[in-house]
Amino acid sequence: MSDTSNMDAAAKKKMLLREKRKQQMQSKGAGSNRLQKIVGGANSLMTSDSVLDKPKPAPPVKNDTLDLFNQAGSPETGDIPNMFDLMKGMGGEDGGMPDMSQLMQQFTQNAGGIPGQESAAMVAPEVQKYHTDKLKQFKYRILFVKWFFVLLPYLYLLTHPENSLLGDFLNDKRNFLMIFSTLEVLSISLNFAFAKNLEQKTKFKEVPGGKWVSYLAYIPQGIVPFDLVKIVGTAMTWLGVVNGALVDFSFIVLVLVLLSYYHV
């Protein structure tokens, strides 16, 4: 009996001491005060900033994605799971895989963040999808208008120089390249202006060249002597512009071939 009561007393004392130690550390500014006491007494230049005075990081968020993965990789099924059914469960109503770069960002942020970079606010996948879709929609509308309402009639009229609709300047085939370049610059400018406007609304900036360029950000700084992401991004942007011009040029060639073939 006395042994039990001794043990209880010892356990109680242990708990009380623990409480007292916790109280000592938990009061506001306690950490830096204690360090200041040590540092001050020794006339030292060591810092008295305390880790206890910093806000505590959020605990790891429980991720039940592993449950979904469990369904996919369950050894009992033995069958290759239906990919489409799985993808329906991911990334929104229309299905589709979550953005890899977003997952990688989440990875680095949870692991402590990429050194030297501020943590950006995460944009919801639905907003990103909306942004991308909107951009594509605008691009294809501009393309449609450019091809069927500008280039096609222009090319038809250009192959019929007797028309009175185009003026001398536009009828002159020597000016074609200049007119074509002007048209390209206009459509590209419209695309960029629309993209910038949309970025301000959605707070999401699409990486030129796609997600793969954003993975370059994970190459540690110092391995390459320049800002690789920026350079590759710029190169991809220019490549996009050149591609667009080439596609339009191909359309022009196709139209001219068809016009001459059908003697229109």
Add this chain to the structure above:
Amino acid sequence: MSDFDEELQAEPNLKELISSETYKWIFVGGKGGVGKTTTSSSIAIQLATKNPNKNYLLISTDPAHNLSDAFGEKFGKDAKKVSGLNNLSCMEIDPSAALKDMNDMSVAKQGDAEKQGSLNDLLSGGNGGMLSELTGSIPGIDEALSFMEVLKHIKKQSVDDNEGSEFDTIIFDTAPTGHTLRFLQLPTTMSKLLDTFGGLTKSIGPMMNSFGGLGKGFDINAVNQQMEELKTNVEIIRDQFTDPSLTTFVCVCISEFLSLYETERLIQELNSYDMDVSNIVINQLLFADGDDECKRCIARWKMQKKYLGEIDDLYEFYHLVKMPLCAGEVRGLDNLKKFSEYLYNEFDPVTNKDLVFSLKHDF
């Protein structure tokens, strides 16, 4: 001081730690050169001698291992019993050997002799053991491997629930402060990483499964299973490390400014991880009062007393164990046994002064 306050004084010894029935993990750490290995070895010896029915394991996580030197016998990456103590084993983690072990195990699992080729050669001898040297020098590799050792024991505990783990308590002789803090952050960091990996594999997993027939050797189901297991074990470790009845950290310091400062920072950092710290061992004290003729010792003791006063003030509710600086080195089992007694029964500089000059020197 009231009676209650007097009763609430923490005893200046490690009796509570050594007599505890519940501790599974005991960390011993502090600044470099303060006597961590001596203290961790002494604690391990006291645990083993006072609790003969239990088994203890002392692991060194310091890349500059000292355990073999402390006990005067060679220890390696596998737990080996200390000569003269049946219930105490020691282990020094060696990164390159541990990595080679892992490779051997995985090759054995795969059961394919051809695959032993290049990786095994790289790890053991081929190309001068290049991979082994490279991986062995990765910063944090010692902490990672020590953590894997912890995982192994946790796994054993959960699998052999009836029999329990081979060891009742594991004592860690840790590396100097920075390394140890990194090690202690591993459960939280790994938990976050595994959560995010779950998200990544969720998106890649079905795709990899559909290509399952094309590539051999990559079984996404097995990877998922291992990750789940790892996640569970990491969370068990995190819970155990923050449970004050299961895990405690013994801080070792000396009575000087830098050591005191670093001890306080360490304790604050451990508090931020919710780790229990209740014992502080203050080593290398001179106790040069009375008739000491050495002027240097008297001057140094005066300086130590100043910081001892601060320690008593700051750590009022901690078990402060004051240990003497001995004339000889505390090496070898016999010397460690003598020294370790005064962790259990507090050292009195008057009645126990024989300890200072009684240690053997024949190494």
